Amino acid sequence: MDQTEYFNNMLVRLEELLYHELSGCAAWKVELVGIDFIQSKKIEGNSEDEIIKHCIQEIMANKLVTSMTYSIGGKGILLNLNMKGCIHLPKETRLKKDGVTPFICPIANMILDQLIEKLNYETTYLAKLDINEKTGECNVKCAIYETPEKIGLVSDWSKEG
């Protein structure tokens, strides 16, 4: 049995259910999905870069993605994650094919969780999850707010790489 397929198929059904129960705001409520894995690791760091790099190391070492890069922009509040070969891509592909825009990214949730847990970030928000099922790549745009004062620091994210 392909265990990854088994679990991804279960996630598809749960994501479908959540979407029907809550529609758009389902995406706001799933921020804890995936965090148990990263919380079981000893992620350390004193800065945004250190925490994110350490998380990516763990994520890749456990083969949850084959490659992953990140950048920070948008006046410091945009965390742009690029992944390839994510273990959850089949889940997202199936949802997209069935007409539901996928909204749960356990991998991004892990990193956002550690920014809150380890650096006391005020809040975070997974703003956009784009998948390319043909190339096997995903782009996730997250808002990261170190302090409440960072809220409202707007810019045009389409101009960011």
Add this chain to the structure above:
Amino acid sequence: MNLEVPSMGDILDVITSRKSIRRYKPDPIPDEILDKILEAARWAPTGENYQPWRLIVIKNPETKKKIGDLAKLGSGSRMTAWYCLGEMQRRFEEIQDPVKRAEVLKFMYSGEVSEFAKQAPVIIAVIGNLMEGSVDVPYDLSACIENILLEAHSLGLGACWVHGPVASTRDAAKFKKILKIPTGMGEYKVIAYIALGWPAEARKHPRPKKLLEEIVYWEEFGRKERS
């Protein structure tokens, strides 16, 4: 068979004249009026009569400030991102005046749009008991909230159903902490709160609603001919 139905007033005028009110006069709400609103909540429809709702009435300014700050944070964190993605601009493109549009957008993405709980004389938090075998908690709570809104409106008050500040899981946990609601996974669901007060703005609904022709089908999906 006696099919006599007791005579009742039609409440359509109450329903159609209600709108969400986010600006309030500082005047307090008398207890007898508040009690009527809570009584209306108690009579909402509920699956198998479980009545899972629990209502926390908040008047303490310090608590209301904490809730208002949380609301600002929740809405602002999402709307800042939506603005950066261009989504907010599309939502408000019908505002022609660019200065006015920019003001409205800033009001939204700063989160100030959701801060109004601080000024409301009363907030009622609506939470659901998940431990008594209830089967329809979110739906029951939503019906309870609607009863509160309609009763408040019928008594001359203004009210607003506010979900955003408790919409994310982490914010819901913060909300529970502010109000000392038990945080066990299987204990209570926080669905929303209602800000209540004497209105400092018009209560008549000015926003257009879809026509019945657009939203009603007869006998089967898509069929527009009345049966």
